[in-house]
Amino acid sequence: MKINRTVEITWHVIFMATVIVLVFPIIYAVGMSFTPLEDAYNNVLNIIPLHPTLENYITFFDTLPVVKVTMNTFIIASVATVFKVLTSFLAAYAFVYFQFKGKEVLYFLLISTIFIPFTVTMIPNYLIVSDLGLLDSVWGVILPQLADAIGIFLITQSMRSIPISLIEVARLDNLGHGRIMKDIVLPLVRPAITSVGIWFFISSWNEFVWPVLILKTTENYTLPLALQMYISSEGGTNFTVAMAVSVITMIIPLLLYLTFQKYIIGTFTSSGIK
Amino acid sequence: MSALAAVRKTLHLNRENAIGYGLLIPSIIIFAVFTFWPFLYTVYLSFFDWNMISPEKEFVGIRNYMEVLGDPRTYQIFGNTFLYIVILLAINCVVPYIFAFVIDIVLKRWNGFYKSALFLPAFISLVVGSILFTWILNPVSGPLAIVFGWIGLEIPNWTKSEGWVILVLSLITSWKVFGYNFILLYASINGISREIIESARLDNVPLWRIFFQIILPMSSATGIYVFILTIVQSLQYVFTPVKVVTQGGPDYASSNLIYHAYHEAFVVYRTGHSATLSIITMALFLILLFLYFKFVDRGIYYEN
Structure with missing residues (x-):
């Protein structure tokens, strides 16, 4: 039951190298966001700024309504998350604790939407949002994202691990479904709900494809869309500003991840796909 | 009644x-x-000629399909899409599978750190990733070009060269997708009974055989899921770096079915062509899935 020492060390080297490739860009961005543009071109390899400055952040705040843009991003992410968690929780409860006809088919139908390419629903959804007069509005971004198949899947998995006898006893005691949901099931699946919620929030915060179709004016932009403006101007002359915007875009997701990583990794690893 | x-x-x-x-x-x-x-409305639109603005949609039968399938451009896009899928599968399905196995069986220290660090980019916007890597891989003044310069290597002008552009955009996408797939595969491998693995190890079965004969078949359900997810979702994730960095260029060399459908609908306003491309994409996904399940069924039968 021994692992060859050389094999182990080789793999540690490979893992470390991969971690560096994945994480280095993030650290690099933070360093560059505090570097004056001239220095960025002269000392490309310096991660730690020689002449730290806030000018990149100031430029960003001067050229865009940053607070508004951050609020837009926050509103979209929070509203979408609350609805997705709620609809997923209710659907999961129905799938786990009821035996109605067509249950399997419905479950399969909802979960299979994970595999539908985005472009298949893109034009009609754009038309719906446009007909409702919600183009260029955060609500147009939110509207098609009120339910989520991955959420239903993960919360269903988590509920299935609750012993069914617990629910049966509660039913025999004439406890209504509302009470069972609130007092028994919810506390037991709370870790799963927390991490699924964080996952939704962050995915929605980072979302690009759908908002880029719906939002047209800069003051209605979300952070990823604002960030894109600094690269579209070919040549990357605003490179250090783009780094500052990147830092502002990633800070919330990073903090959430670093705070809740045990929960999140736990949910993704324990519910598994079996 | x-x-x-x-x-x-x-x-x-x-x-x-x-x-x-x-x-x-x-x-x-x-x-x-x-x-x-x-979905149904997109099927419907694929039989009409329309520009999204005019009040009239003209019914054209299967003309959109004839036009799209008769256009050499479409085959270039098919080729690009295939190349993206192959690269994305190699990086985000094969490599994480091996990594998940290694972290579960071989490595005894720093496992928690590796898991957190590898999963981290999954939580960051791909626009951020696109911009970061565009700079880091900048062939003239980027940090990697400078380090490469010391040892006499050059970075190709990848945004402008066919082939390279697909490879680099796939790498940028993998930066985000890799960790997520890794965690899913790790979960599945970690769930396999320790006794089977331990007893194989006591019999001195080499690691690669443990991987192919125990781990792979016993985690195949997740394996299939990650395989499908990589094709379907990473191909959609690629949209972000394509849109941000190259807009499908140079001359459609980095476009794929997803980006091309977007381009047809929202850049040149040919909804018929866009809808047709989307339906073809969906059909291709279904064929791929079907073939894969057939192949896997046979594989499992052979195992027994």
């Missing part, structure tokens, strides 16, 4: 089950309106 009673009977609808259906109503409505109906 009234109609309502008939419905009740076919659905076994008593008070209890009615609550079950009721809980599903919000999800069903949202999926019906924003997924299933749009």
Whole structure:
């Protein structure tokens, strides 16, 4: 039951190298966001700024309504998350604790939407949002994202691990479904709900494809869309500003991840796909 | 028997089950309106010539399909899409599989750190990733170009060269996708009974055989899921770096089916062509899935 020492060390080297490739860009961005543009071109390899400055952040705040843009991003992410968690929780409860006809088919139908390419629903959804007069509005971004198949899947998995006898006893005691949901099931699946919620929030915060179709004016932009403006101007002359915007875009997701990583990794690893 | 009673009977609808259906109503409505109906409407649009603005849609039968399938550009896009899929599968399905196995079986230290660090980019916007890597891999003044310069290597001008552009955009996408797939595969491998692995190890079975003969078959359900997810979702994730960095260029060399469908609909306003491309994409996904399941079924049969 021994692992060859050389094999182990080789793999540690490979893992470390991969971690560096994945994480280095993030650290690099933070360093560059505090570097004056001239220095960025002269000392490309310096991660730690020689002449730290806030000018990149100031430029960003001067050229865009940053607070508004951050609020837009926050509103979209929070509203979408609350609805997705709620609809997923209710659907999961129905799938786990009821035996109605067509249950399997419905479950399969909802979960299979994970595999539908985005472009298949893109034009009609754009038309719906446009007909409702919600183009260029955060609500147009939110509207098609009120339910989520991955959420239903993960919360269903988590509920299935609750012993069914617990629910049966509660039913025999004439406890209504509302009470069972609130007092028994919810506390037991709370870790799963927390991490699924964080996952939704962050995915929605980072979302690009759908908002880029719906939002047209800069003051209605979300952070990823604002960030894109600094690269579209070919040549990357605003490179250090783009780094500052990147830092502002990633800070919330990073903090959430670093705070809740045990929960999140736990949910993704324990519910598994079996 | 009234109609309502008939419905009740076919659905076994008593008070209890009615609550079950009721809980599903919000999800069903949202999926019906924003997924299933749009799917049907896209099928419908693929038979019409329309520019999204004009009040009239002209019915053209299968002309959109003839045009799209008769256009050499489409085959270039198919080729690009295939190349993206192959690269993305290699990086985000094969490599994480091996990594998940190694971290579970071989490595005994720093496992928690590796898991957190590898999963981290999954939480960051791909626009951020695109911009960061565009700079880091900048062939003239980027940090990697400078380090490469010391050892006499050059970075190709990848945004402008066919082939390279697909490779680099796939790498940028993998930066985000890799960790997520890794965690899913790790979960599955970690769930395999330790006794089987331990006893194989006691018999001095080499690691690569443990991987192919125990781990791979016993985690195949997740394996298939990650395989499909990589094709379907990473191909959609690629949209972000393509849109941000190259807009499909140079001369469609970095476009794929997803980006091309977007381009047709929202850049040149040919909804018919866009809808047709989307339906073809979906059909290709279905064929791939079908072939894969067939192949896997045979594989599992052979195992036994």
